Amino acid sequence: MLERLKEFASEFFVTGDPLIYGADVAIGITMITIVAVLTYFKKWGWLWRNWLTTVDHKKIGIMYIIASIIMLFRGGVDALMMRLQLAMPNMDFLHPEHYNQVFTTHGTIMILFMAMPFMFGLFNVIVPLQIGARDVAFPFLNALSFWLFFLGAMLFNLSFVIGGSPDAGWLSYPPLSELSHSPGVGQNFYIWGIQISGIGSLATGINFLVTIIKMRAPGMKWMKMPMFTWSVFSTCIIILFAFPILTVTLALLFLDRFAGAHFFTLDLGGNPMMYINLIWMWGHPEVYIVVLPAFGVFSEIVSTFSKKKLFGYKSMVFAMLIISFLSFFTWAHHFFTMGSGADVNAFFAVTTMLIAIPTGVKIFNWLFTMFRGRIRMDTPMLWTIAFIPCFIVGGMTGVMLSVAPADFQFHNSYFLIAHFHQVLIGGVVFGYFAGLYYWWPKMFGFQLPEKLGKWAFWTWNIGFYVCFMPQYAVGLMGMTRRLSTYGWDTGWWELNFVSTIGAFLMGVGFLFQVAQIADGIRKYKTLKASGDPWGGRTLEWSIPSPAPEYNFAITPRGDDIDEWWEEKERRAKGIYPPEQPLEPIHMPKNSAIPFIMSIFWFIAGFGFVFGWLWMAILGLAGVGICMIARSFSYDTDYYIPVDEIKRTEASLRGSV
Amino acid sequence: MAEHNSHESHGHEQHGSLKSYVIGFILSVVLTIIPLVVVLNDMMGRTAALSVVLVTAGLQFVVQLFFFMHIRESEKPRWNVMALIFGLLIMLTIVIGSIWIMLNNAVAH
Amino acid sequence: MAQAAAKHGHDHAHDHDHGHHDPQELKILGFWFFLISDVILFSVLFATFIVLRDNTAGGPVLSELIKMPGVIAETFILLTSSFTSGLAVLAMNQGKVKQLISWLAVTAVLGASFIVLEVTEFIELIHEGFSYTTSAASGAFFTLVGTHGLHVSLGLIWMIGLMLQLKKRGITDVTRGKINVISLYWHFLDVVWIFLLSIVYLMGVM
Numbered sequence A: 001m002l003e004r005l006k007e008f009a010s011e012f013f014v015t016g017d018p019l020i021y022g023a024d025v026a027i028g029i030t031m032i033t034i035v036a037v038l039t040y041f042k043k044w045g046w047l048w049r050n051w052l053t054t055v056d057h058k059k060i061g062i063m064y065i066i067a068s069i070i071m072l073f074r075g076g077v078d079a080l081m082m083r084l085q086l087a088m089p090n091m092d093f094l095h096p097e098h099y100n101q102v103f104t105t106h107g108t109i110m111i112l113f114m115a116m117p118f119m120f121g122l123f124n125v126i127v128p129l130q131i132g133a134r135d136v137a138f139p140f141l142n143a144l145s146f147w148l149f150f151l152g153a154m155l156f157n158l159s160f161v162i163g164g165s166p167d168a169g170w171l172s173y174p175p176l177s178e179l180s181h182s183p184g185v186g187q188n189f190y191i192w193g194i195q196i197s198g199i200g201s202l203a204t205g206i207n208f209l210v211t212i213i214k215m216r217a218p219g220m221k222w223m224k225m226p227m228f229t230w231s232v233f234s235t236c237i238i239i240l241f242a243f244p245i246l247t248v249t250l251a252l253l254f255l256d257r258f259a260g261a262h263f264f265t266l267d268l269g270g271n272p273m274m275y276i277n278l279i280w281m282w283g284h285p286e287v288y289i290v291v292l293p294a295f296g297v298f299s300e301i302v303s304t305f306s307k308k309k310l311f312g313y314k315s316m317v318f319a320m321l322i323i324s325f326l327s328f329f330t331w332a333h334h335f336f337t338m339g340s341g342a343d344v345n346a347f348f349a350v351t352t353m354l355i356a357i358p359t360g361v362k363i364f365n366w367l368f369t370m371f372r373g374r375i376r377m378d379t380p381m382l383w384t385i386a387f388i389p390c391f392i393v394g395g396m397t398g399v400m401l402s403v404a405p406a407d408f409q410f411h412n413s414y415f416l417i418a419h420f421h422q423v424l425i426g427g428v429v430f431g432y433f434a435g436l437y438y439w440w441p442k443m444f445g446f447q448l449p450e451k452l453g454k455w456a457f458w459t460w461n462i463g464f465y466v467c468f469m470p471q472y473a474v475g476l477m478g479m480t481r482r483l484s485t486y487g488w489d490t491g492w493w494e495l496n497f498v499s500t501i502g503a504f505l506m507g508v509g510f511l512f513q514v515a516q517i518a519d520g521i522r523k524y525k526t527l528k529a530s531g532d533p534w535g536g537r538t539l540e541w542s543i544p545s546p547a548p549e550y551n552f553a554i555t556p557r558g559d560d561i562d563e564w565w566e567e568k569e570r571r572a573k574g575i576y577p578p579e580q581p582l583e584p585i586h587m588p589k590n591s592a593i594p595f596i597m598s599i600f601w602f603i604a605g606f607g608f609v610f611g612w613l614w615m616a617i618l619g620l621a622g623v624g625i626c627m628i629a630r631s632f633s634y635d636t637d638y639y640i641p642v643d644e645i646k647r648t649e650a651s652l653r654g655s656v
Numbered sequence B: 001m002a003e004h005n006s007h008e009s010h011g012h013e014q015h016g017s018l019k020s021y022v023i024g025f026i027l028s029v030v031l032t033i034i035p036l037v038v039v040l041n042d043m044m045g046r047t048a049a050l051s052v053v054l055v056t057a058g059l060q061f062v063v064q065l066f067f068f069m070h071i072r073e074s075e076k077p078r079w080n081v082m083a084l085i086f087g088l089l090i091m092l093t094i095v096i097g098s099i100w101i102m103l104n105n106a107v108a109h
Numbered sequence C: 001m002a003q004a005a006a007k008h009g010h011d012h013a014h015d016h017d018h019g020h021h022d023p024q025e026l027k028i029l030g031f032w033f034f035l036i037s038d039v040i041l042f043s044v045l046f047a048t049f050i051v052l053r054d055n056t057a058g059g060p061v062l063s064e065l066i067k068m069p070g071v072i073a074e075t076f077i078l079l080t081s082s083f084t085s086g087l088a089v090l091a092m093n094q095g096k097v098k099q100l101i102s103w104l105a106v107t108a109v110l111g112a113s114f115i116v117l118e119v120t121e122f123i124e125l126i127h128e129g130f131s132y133t134t135s136a137a138s139g140a141f142f143t144l145v146g147t148h149g150l151h152v153s154l155g156l157i158w159m160i161g162l163m164l165q166l167k168k169r170g171i172t173d174v175t176r177g178k179i180n181v182i183s184l185y186w187h188f189l190d191v192v193w194i195f196l197l198s199i200v201y202l203m204g205v206m
Helices: A002-012 A017-038 A044-052 A057-086 A096-130 A140-158 A185-213 A229-257 A271-306 A313-331 A330-340 A342-370 A377-401 A402-412 A414-442 A448-478 A493-522 A563-574 A594-610 A613-633 A642-656 B018-040 B046-067 B079-103 C002-015 C023-052 C068-093 C098-126 C135-168 C173-205
Strands: A585-588 A637-640
Touching: A017 A044, A017 A637, A044 A057, A044 A330, A057 A096, A057 A140, A057 A414, A057 A493, A096 A140, A096 A185, A096 A271, A096 A342, A140 A185, A140 A313, A140 A594, A140 C002, A185 A229, A185 A330, A185 A594, A229 A271, A229 A313, A229 B079, A229 C023, A229 C135, A271 A313, A271 A330, A271 A342, A271 A377, A271 A414, A271 B079, A271 C023, A313 A342, A313 B079, A330 A342, A330 A402, A330 B079, A342 A377, A342 A402, A377 A402, A377 A414, A377 A448, A414 A448, A448 A493, A448 A637, A594 A613, A613 C135, A637 C023, B018 B046, B018 C023, B018 C173, B079 C023, C068 C173, C098 C135, C098 C173
Parallel strands: none
Antiparallel strands: A585 A637
């Protein structure tokens, strides 16, 4: 009996690696600490009422962002481990199997569990405020989306210490990811972690589409909407059509592994190339999903910190919509070398080149906005200005890659790695950081200390170039991706060594960011922010920081572009909006179902991962019961009475 | 019709009448029988039969959109229609794109 | 001028919203978007089926095993159920709760018959050696058609839940919205079946 237990444990838990044992200990200590602190300060009720069961978009947004920063840490550590292993030839720090696990988790985490939630966090905190709404169209669904993401991410992360991480790359190509070549449970963790959080992503796409279409403030016509909201709209269009592709493709892979199907196996008629075709049909739109909101952030920041209206509003809108549309027609450029032939490759090469054009338009518009503006170099603006040259270079290398014959040289080399990191970090990460710094006071009611922010910025920025510029060169010198080591005779080591230094510089940058946040929290009383600390232009700056639960006591109008700026000009001339009577505000009630349903999804996923059908069925049954419970629940709203609104407004605006 | 209570269901006053559902049903039945008869009686060559099948399917889809799902009745702008059209475009891209690419990537079997 | 006035009626109503939006309107739009995402889901399954339909690995071929009478029965049963779900909505718009529930029950019974026929069809195919794991082609068939069947089955459970809610609460704004949503879903499933019939079965036996 004990023998059987020991055998089970040695398969179940990941053994033999000191790093992992260390992680086990850290996880255990963290969990115990959290439980202890909550119990000591008697905060379980607070946690349940304010966070676990909330349907408030502002709180949901904050939870998304906190989760994404934790995932940024884990993905970043993965990166540093890889760079350490590659700093010198023939290093023995990570064995090849480990190296495979590390690059797999690095990619999966950064895109799906860092970038996506960060983006959804920004959507949630800002979009309803920008359009003058009190919440999103479907607050319950919104909460469900977050918890599905969170539990899906937890499931994926668990593989590190239980069962074993996936190791077939962030896109898990068959036949390597099939049972024949990956008999362990790692791939199952991959599939289920992503599937569960993917449902949440699709739901968020639908939620924000309906919110933006139907819940804009009176007077806010489409072409008066803030640019960030436009970027969210364009992004959600892509999400709606792209995510189902991912869901099906991963499901088919799982059916191969679990039910003996032969979609992508090497035998009985399977075709692994079909997987590559399908996964990139999702994969390419996905990268536009993450970059478009960053473009939206930059538009907001550029105009606010240049004290100037955004140049070329209409062309900015059309550029983003065209990008959304075209993003569905370029996917085969990810597998030019698979063998589809010249006709196919030529078509996709051309569409890929086309999609660079609207982005170019946007860059010019940002530059024209800054021209003759009164520029303030606060942290958000620093990140924005740094993005421009970085993304231009990354974009140009993208056009180089789009030349299909040339891509036969570039494909899967470090040239490719440098390209996509440049656009992802220079575009997406810089953009989300800029957004975080810009909207931080709105979320939390205090500013972050500028000095540490500047240290963070410079180390990140310099570190980025030091890390990735050498990678273009070493790629052209023949170094392919996913190499766990290389020899002295390749001549690659100097550039790799420099690249590693850059990576660690970025790590230092991250530490500065953490220090900045910690310092800010420590001194938050002295850093208190008004409703409008930056001289903002859009409606989110017209309410106190942080915003009251109901956002707007009176629904604003949105007749002009940069409506809040126009309103401030009017008030400076003594023109005030007419007094409007307060009315009771209709709000959605909290609900425990999103949290509980997601836990059941986790249980189901865990069961499927290990092939324990009883657990999977139990989990799915729980999900079903939660859905039925929700269908039968009719007591889902309440009203905030007028005198409570009056009191809240008085106390918030009194201190502003 | 002149009084529009903002709380009343604008978009989904489904003006469907018994007549429209019956017409839709009958048309659908006819559009189902035609391809069944053509194919099961081997009445045409492959390409012709395929065209009949796909065209009647497309027509029945449109019939059901109009007569069952009342797609014409939401108020403008008709977001559901726009999304549907884009969705159909993506659907065609996925199906035709996959067929085109995979035809060029045939695997020995 | 009259046109402008008529249109004004609609726009005006929105302007008077004061941020209070009709939740049922939001739900229907959101559900249309969800259905369109479901279209994409089925598109991928269709694409996979078409690409892999000839990869039979030397095993049984679907076209030789299809029994059209059952398929034709399934087709007309589902189509009729789509029609009866429309009759249910008509009854609802006329405020007739009992009729509404009755037509929903008829729809559910037809839907259940569809499932029974389909399960029988699957079992027969498996007995002929055309099972889920036989080949890429067979797996693709069962996954595509089976996913549709799963959608129908979940719809049946949903329908029963709504019938219970209608019994308890009658026709309200909220229950009206729910019935509109599920009827849209049910029609959608019949539309998907049109293409399953055409591409899987009819093209299969050509």
